[in-house]
Amino acid sequence: MxxxxxxxxxxxxxxxxxxxxxxxxxxxxxxxxxxxxxxxxxxxxxxxxxxxxxxxxxxxxxxxxxxxxxxxxxxxxxxxxxxxxxxxxxxxxxxxxxxxxxxxxxxxxxxxxxxxxxxxxxxxxxxxxNIVNLYCTVKGIAKDRLHLAHGAQDHAVVGRIVADTTTASYLGGALTSDLSRVRIGQSAQILGAWRPEDDAIDIARVTVGH
Amino acid sequence: MACGSTSLWAGETTWFCCGSSWGPCGSAGGGACGTCNSSAHQAAWPNASAACFSITRPDLCGENMARRGCGSVMNVRHQCSGATVCVTVADCGPRTQSFCGESTCCNGSCRTNRVIDLTPAAFSVIGNLSSGKLPVYIYE
Known part of the structure; x- marks a missing residue:
């Protein structure tokens, strides 16, 4: 064939x-x-x-x-x-x-x-x-959100964890829905969608670094 | 300066916003060179200056790329599709040391470590913004 x-x-x-x-x-x-x-x-x-x-x-x-x-x-x-x-x-x-x-x-x-x-x-x-791809530092972790700092002035950003959508990659590894390994102080690349209504970000993928 | 074909480096590219923009990108500013604009074909290079290098520290990941300052021109090629974009260095980045060992692959071949950042305009020429990162070869 x-x-x-x-x-x-x-x-x-x-x-x-x-x-x-x-x-x-x-x-x-x-x-x-x-x-x-x-x-x-x-x-x-x-x-x-x-x-x-x-x-x-x-x-x-x-x-x-x-x-x-x-x-x-x-x-x-x-x-x-x-x-x-x-x-x-x-x-x-x-x-x-x-x-x-x-x-x-x-x-x-x-x-x-x-x-x-x-x-x-x-x-x-x-x-x-509304796509954003931000280099951030993790400042806080809650059940449904990450508190992040972005940019030279450590601009505060709230990253919302979206059920059935948000995934994590640890140092470029395979995507997973398990965000339990995210730690305060880690570097993180946040790919997501900005929300004009409240200036937060719905997270599509968080890539966790060192 | 025209884009050349002499091999310079290889690795991952990500994308970043700069200049006037909407949302959280509105606070990004014009970058280390003061000229960065998301709609231009521009890039951030980890060794744009000594001060830049002290932040990005690609050497900690084994990437000892040469210094290329503001205004330097590079050709960035997707390792699998061959799509190419000519960019001008307009900022410092990415923070290579924060993602040491990270790999991005296509067709079974991988590139390791973040070695260049592209503006949305430049990145979208060679790939999809929602992919976030791509494996590339860099020429000058």
Whole structure:
């Protein structure tokens, strides 16, 4: 039995064609699973090339969402710039976990990667909503949260432990739901989703260091 | 300065935010070089200066990388996909010593120790932000 496997370059080109076609055709939003395989773990299992090997520069946008009009996100960049992010059937959405566009709210922060379109929008290949990846020191441990210090000024951050979601990795080891080995004073990399409503972070993964 | 192809180092890359931003990243500031911006293709290097090196201490993990100060240019390539991004050093980091021995793998091949940090714009060129870290080769 034969088994055809496309090259990474071939997959990248096919993906971009699908993405731009979907954007130009005004595709409806169906969320991250339309093409599948773009969440973190899947990306590791099948390493994906940059958005498209045929183009030297993908588009990138950062900022907070000020309005949602259909499948277009209006985004105010942190330097006064404005972006229109077009979501398509091919857009991968992450908000604490791989999810759908319905989870995106006005006031959320985001990073978006995609392709510049002729109408000035960015057709998004991936949108990471409220994602943060902070180097912290563990200052306190409670049943449902970690008290953390981040940055040169030891900015206080509350990291919420989310049932069935938060995992830990100890020095890069396999992910586990067991957080019992986290200790006060340890260094920790916190990958999670910022919560605009209370400025806390829902923890997706805590990587514990020395 | 153009990005080159001379091998410099290999290891893990993570990502970090800097410059004006939202949420907890809003307090990050412009980094050690004063120019760091999450939307630019920039990086943090553990030996950006002597003061930087005294914080990151990659040598404690056996990583004695050369000094490359603010404005130095590097090519960072995902070890498996081959995706590449050209970055400029704009900050000090990551804290290599805090994660000595940590490995990140793809296709059965692993890179050990955090040796470079990328801005979200740069990291997203070669991988998925939600992965948090990637195994990379670095060139100059």
């Amino acid at each position: 034969s088994h055809r496997q496309d090259s990474p370059e071939r997959r990248g080109i096919d993906r971009r064609r699908f993405l731009t076609t979907a954007a130009l055709g005004g595709a409806t939003i169906v969320g991250a699973s339309a093409l599948g395989g773009l969440d973190a773990d899947a990306a590791f299992a099948a390493p994906m090339p940059s958005l498209d090997p045929a183009i030297a520069k993908s588009a990138f946008a950062e900022g907070r969402i000020t309005a949602i009009n259909g499948s277009v996100l209006e985004v105010a960049g942190s330097y006064g710039d404005q972006h229109l992010i077009q979501l398509t059937n091919a857009t991968s959405v992450w908000k604490l976990r791989p999810t759908t566009a319905e989870e995106i709210k006005v006031g959320d922060g985001l990073y978006a990667r995609g392709v510049d379109m002729p109408d000035g929008t960015i057709a998004a290949d991936a949108v990471w909503v």
